[in-house]
Amino acid sequence: MHAVLSSRRYDDLAVNDSNVNKTSAWIKDTLWAFAMIQRRGSPSNIMDIVLEYAPDLQEAIDLEVHWTSVVRESTDQTDLAILKSVQILRSGVATLWKLAMEDGAFFQIRSTCATQPRTYEVLFPHCARREWINDLFLSEVASTxxxxxxxxxxxxxxxxxxxxxxxxxxxxxxxxxxxxxxxxxxxxxxxxxxxxxxxxxxxxxxxxxxxxxxxxxxxxxxxxxxxxxxxxxxxxxxxxxxxxxxxxxxxxxxxxxxxxxxxxxxxxxxxxxxxxxxxxxxxxxxxxxxxxxxxxxxxxxxxxxxxxxxxxxxxxxxxxxxxxxxxxxxxxxxxxxxxxxxxxxxxxxxxxxxxxxxxxxxxxxxxxx
The missing domain is CATH 3.40.50.1820 (Alpha/Beta hydrolase fold, catalytic domain)
Incomplete structure (x- = not known):
């Protein structure tokens, strides 16, 4: 079974390029921020680490609104997958800011930041449909x-x-x-x-x-x-x-x-x-x-x-x-x-x-x- 590819090999023209670039950068940055909280956080410093790395919630909400409108007018399954991944991460960002206001939430914060598998599982089947998705799953050298x-x-x-x-x-x-x-x-x-x-x-x-x-x-x-x-x-x-x-x-x-x-x-x-x-x-x-x-x-x-x-x-x-x-x-x-x-x-x-x-x-x- 082979994927049907466009003449560009990836059909990035399905959505506006500026929105594609913004979305791909936001997903990468959000996953990186969650990873840094897990990497550097400990029970003694977790609140400081969250405040240093937690992504902006309003930006997450704006992206979810955008992709909700895209999906409303599209039957493209890749657009739906992008919306789902944005929703997973937006929910994580919202929960992170809520937990940042609570004491003793260290393990809940770590669990909230462990969103990479669910996000990747939604996006990976669409590597052949969007080049930026494919690049998420390649090393920097391999992506060129x-x-x-x-x-x-x-x-x-x-x-x-x-x-x-x-x-x-x-x-x-x-x-x-x-x-x-x-x-x-x-x-x-x-x-x-x-x-x-x-x-x-x-x-x-x-x-x-x-x-x-x-x-x-x-x-x-x-x-x-x-x-x-x-x-x-x-x-x-x-x-x-x-x-x-x-x-x-x-x-x-x-x-x-x-x-x-x-x-x-x-x-x-x-x-x-x-x-x-x-x-x-x-x-x-x-x-x-x-x-x-x-x-x-x-x-x-x-x-x-x-x-x-x-x-x-x-x-x-x-x-x-x-x-x-x-x-x-x-x-x-x-x-x-x-x-x-x-x-x-x-x-x-x-x-x-x-x-x-x-x-x-x-x-x-x-x-x-």
Whole structure:
């Protein structure tokens, strides 16, 4: 199934170009502002951070009014998707300003700012219809590569075997997985695989967007499992491990995957589970990327000298982390390095308990070298 494209390849002329530019810039800026609040916010400073980064509510309302009028006179599904994304973000901005006036709203503010997955899920199916939407899901360098953009847009993300697929992974379910396969997938090409684990109370369906921009830009398949319970089972990890491996095996069966190069990546509880499962003797993963994990030295004891010598680790933590203090990862780096692990440690001075998306390109370079 192939998308029908205009002679410009993207039909941006469906709406006024100035409104397109304003909308695309506002969506990018709003998502960035929410990300910065998550990145820098902690229980002690959250109100100051919100006041510094919260987007202007009136601008959000004005854009919603504009796109409501556009949709009223149009049957275009992409215009409707743009309106829905603006509504999601406008609601988030309004809630953010309301919470900024309340004490003890830290976790509600973090939840409000976690709108990226819902916004992206609405917009992504329309990449072939608007160039600015396509650019949301590409790296800065890739967004200037016309050949790459045309190849990605030549196939519809609604096709059964490319783009985003959710396997028994509705938001209400546990134990399923989401998988992204580049829209320009070529069966003759062997693709690297990134398996990314969500944090506590998270879900694979939302986690998948963490890697999408780089995966589309560099041709990487991404699998995001959902834990069997509300988070990964550290006390008895076997069931979660087997479930993850089942999803990996299904992916390798359905697409051409380089099984000699498998990355296990995770954030928060997901990062902890990367270490708890990936260091075990017999793990199939060649590269481990834990971000903001909790670390205990006993994890070394359940591994083996041979496993520690063969594995590569890229450890990430924020100096401002309020949930899992950075000292744990500093200790992990020293212990793993002393044990002979090939390890990179990256500490971010402005990062709290959040994920530094900009590090993905460096991680992929390390993974693919």
């Amino acid at each position: 590569n016309r050949g790459l953009k045309n190849s990605l847009s030549a196939s519809s993300p609604h096709s059964a075997d490319i783009g985003f697929m959710h396997v028994e992974n509705s938001r209400e379910s546990r134990g399923g997985y989401s998988v992204y396969v580049p829209e320009n997938y070529n069966p003759a090409t062997c693709y690297p695989l990134v398996v990314s684990l969500h944090g506590g109370s998270g879900h694979g369906r939302g986690q998948a967007w963490v890697w999408l921009r780089e995966a589309r830009s560099q041709g990487v398949v991404v699998v995001c499992p959902t834990s069997l319970d509300s988070t990964w089972n550290f006390g008895d990890p076997e069931a979660d491990i087997l479930n993850i491996l089942h999803h990996v095996e299904a992916t390798c069966k359905n697409w051409n995957i380089d099984t000699s190069r498998l990355m296990l990546h995770g954030i928060s509880d997901g990062g902890t589970f990367v270490l708890a499962s990936g260091l075990l003797e017999g793990s199939k993963f060649t590269h481990l990327v834990p971000c903001s994990p909790s670390f205990h030295p006993f994890l070394i004891e359940v591994s083996s000298p041979s496993r520690l010598k063969e594995i590569r680790v890229y450890l990430i933590h924020g100096a401002l982390d309020w949930m899992f203090p950075v000292e744990g990862s500093r200790e992990a780096y020293l212990i793993l390095n002393r044990a002979g692990v090939d390890i990179v440690y990256r500490e971010f001075e402005d990062l709290s308990h959040a994920y530094p998306d900009e590090e993905n390109e460096s991680i992929l370079q390390w993974f693919l070298e």
